[in-house]
Amino acid sequence: MPQLNGGGGDDLGANDEMISFKDEGEQEEKISENVSAERDLDDVKSSLVNESENNSSSSDSEVTERRPQTRPDSESYEKTRDYFSEALRRQQDGGFFKSPHYPGYPFLMIPDLTNPYLSNGSLSPSARTYLQMKWPLLDVPGSAGLKDSRSPTPGHLSNKVPVVQHAHHVHPLTPLITYSNEHFSPGTPPSHLSPEILDPKTGIPRTPHPSELSPYYPLSPGAVGSIAHPLSWLMPQQGQHMYSIPPGGFRHPYPALAMNPSMSSLVSSRFSPHMVTPPPHSLHQTGIPHPAIVSPAIKQEPSGDISPSIKSPVPAKKEEDKKPHIKKPLNAFMLYMKEMRAKVVAECTLKESAAINQILGRRWHSLSREEQAKYYELARKERQLHSQLYPGWSARDNYGKRKKRKRENKPDSKPEGKGKKQCVQYLTSEKMCDSPASSHGSMLDSPATPSAALASPAAPAATHSEQAQPLSLTTKPEGPSGQSNTPILTRPIPFTSLHPSMLSPPSPFHQALHSHHALFQSQPLSLVTKPTE
DNA sequence: CCGCCTTTGAAGCCA
DNA sequence: TGGCTTCAAAGGCGG
Numbered sequence: 085m086p087q088l089n090g091g092g093g094d095d096l097g098a099n100d101e102m103i104s105f106k107d108e109g110e111q112e113e114k115i116s117e118n119v120s121a122e123r124d125l126d127d128v129k130s131s132l133v134n135e136s137e138n139n140s141s142s143s144d145s146e147v148t149e150r151r152p153q154t155r156p157d158s159e160s161y162e163k164t165r166d167y168f169s170e171a172l173r174r175q176q177d178g179g180f181f182k183s184p185h186y187p188g189y190p191f192l193m194i195p196d197l198t199n200p201y202l203s204n205g206s207l208s209p210s211a212r213t214y215l216q217m218k219w220p221l222l223d224v225p226g227s228a229g230l231k232d233s234r235s236p237t238p239g240h241l242s243n244k245v246p247v248v249q250h251a252h253h254v255h256p257l258t259p260l261i262t263y264s265n266e267h268f269s270p271g272t273p274p275s276h277l278s279p280e281i282l283d284p285k286t287g288i289p290r291t292p293h294p295s296e297l298s299p300y301y302p303l304s305p306g307a308v309g310s311i312a313h314p315l316s317w318l319m320p321q322q323g324q325h326m327y328s329i330p331p332g333g334f335r336h337p338y339p340a341l342a343m344n345p346s347m348s349s350l351v352s353s354r355f356s357p358h359m360v361t362p363p364p365h366s367l368h369q370t371g372i373p374h375p376a377i378v379s380p381a382i383k384q385e386p387s388g389d390i391s392p393s394i395k396s397p398v399p400a401k402k403e404e405d406k407k408p409h410i411k412k413p414l415n416a417f418m419l420y421m422k423e424m425r426a427k428v429v430a431e432c433t434l435k436e437s438a439a440i441n442q443i444l445g446r447r448w449h450s451l452s453r454e455e456q457a458k459y460y461e462l463a464r465k466e467r468q469l470h471s472q473l474y475p476g477w478s479a480r481d482n483y484g485k486r487k488k489r490k491r492e493n494k495p496d497s498k499p500e501g502k503g504k505k506q507c508v509q510y511l512t513s514e515k516m517c518d519s520p521a522s523s524h525g526s527m528l529d530s531p532a533t534p535s536a537a538l539a540s541p542a543a544p545a546a547t548h549s550e551q552a553q554p555l556s557l558t559t560k561p562e563g564p565s566g567q568s569n570t571p572i573l574t575r576p577i578p579f580t581s582l583h584p585s586m587l588s589p590p591s592p593f594h595q596a597l598h599s600h601h602a603l604f605q606s607q608p609l610s611l612v613t614k615p616t617e
Numbered sequence: 618c619c620g621c622c623t624t625t626g627a628a629g630c631c632a
Numbered sequence: 633t634g635g636c637t638t639c640a641a642a643g644g645c646g647g
Binding site: 618619620621622623624625626627628629630631632 | 633634635636637638639640641642643644645646647
């Protein structure tokens with residue numbers, strides 16, 4: 085095991101890690117989490133909405149704050165915020181997220197939970213547990229207080245967010261624990277899995293919508309400890325059941341750590357039924373076929389299944405039979421995307437991933453380093469977990485699995501311009517907006533991942549940005565305004581320095597998330613993405 | 618129906 | 633060691 089420090093606490097090196105974010109000095113970005121959160125949203129919105137305008141003015145104002153001045157629902161907006169704040173506060177007080185976000189990462193390895201990484205398991209995690217993540221607090225048996233907080237939120241959300249809630253919400257953080265191994269002996273799913281309902285869309289059985297059940301999984305510290313808390317795992321959203329950890333199930337090398345809220349959230353989202361090795365027949369206890377088995381996601385990689393027999397509708401290829409397709413661990417940005425996608429979608433009516441991803445990319449850059457650091461950290465942990473679970477696995481294994489070749493010429497070459505063209509289309513204006521984000525500069529420099537600090541090079545992102553952002557983003561360099569003083573590569577700062585605050589539990593991070601959430605909900609943007617040149 | 622589009626990051630491969 | 637390629641998620645769209 086590469087890096088598990090024995091100390092469960094901060095193991096994973098959180099301490100030693102360094103994050104290379106732009107620069108410490110940049111306050112602009114960090115302003116305050118709240119602000120940033122708002123800013124983010126606003127950014128996006130504004131960008132989406134008034135792209136045209138902002139180009140000129142945006143440069144400076146953005147940094148500080150660009151918010152739409154007039155918002156129709158400003159009131160609601162405010163309320164929402166208050167709501168969240170209040171809720172958060174309570175939660176915090178309640179000790180909800182007391183543990184650091186990455187408390188040691190208890191690597192909870194749940195033996196049989198479906199592994200997100202397995203192709204079969206491909207249910208989109210996101211779909212499953214988003215809510216949970218969002219309101220992890222709620223529902224906690226242990227803390228009554230929490231519930232209070234929760235109620236407002238969800239309801240709140242519900243008002244405005246029409247769409248979303250279901251599928252896409254997955255808390256990004258969740259991913260970690262999900263790795264499961266086929267190797268692990270399958271545990272039996274907890275008996276208490278909640279009754280399932282058929283998903284309207286998919287028809288796949290799913291547990292009642294969070295709202296119906298208690299979407300929130302138990303996070304209370306104490307409760308958390310009980311890994312088994314059924315609910316936590318159960319949140320399947322789209323037909324995915326979350327199995328609770330089988331009693332005997334834990335077998336991984338690491339001692340099972342107590343689950344803390346954050347963990348639980350992590351776990352929940354990624355636990356997909358698949359991971360849990362479904363009973364031989366792949367039926368849920370209820371007897372309903374495991375959704376995961378059918379999951380659409382599979383389309384990408386039809387081949388491997390953990391247990392071919394069970395799930396794959398299509399007989400697994402013989403070749404792959406043995407080897408389930410193990411997916412790559414998600415990187416920080418992917419984790420972020422998973423979480424935020426739903427929000428963005430809710431906000432704007434956009435559904436196209438390409439467009440949404442552009443927005444997300446922008447937002448990613450505008451995240452404060454703390455926020456990004458969290459994702460980097462999570463990603464790092466995921467990788468670790470992944471490596472532990474699949475020691476022999478290599479990214480190379482997946483090479484060639486996808487048929488698609490993708491455009492060879494990425495950025496520049498843009499052969500006939502097709503590639504770029506699209507970019508433009510999706511976010512024409514946004515691009516403009518984008519720059520702001522970059523101007524925030526936050527991560528342009530691309531923070532090396534925290535871990536990166538450890539190992540990585542400084543700026544992977546840099547490369548990307550260059551290549552990948554045809555659009556406009558010339559951003560990296562920063563700002564026209566020059567505000568971004570931040571040199572492109574800033575020296576990495578010790579992760580530790582970030583640590584305290586970043587990781588702190590209730591923290592900003594969560595707040596930010598919540599607030600974002602609230603915002604989005606309150607203001608749906610309808611963005612017109614395709615400008616149509 | 619499959620692959621592309623889009624994003625960032627990680628990892629692999631090749632020179 | 634650096635640059636390029638592939639894959640990870642995701643959902644609409646086009647061929």
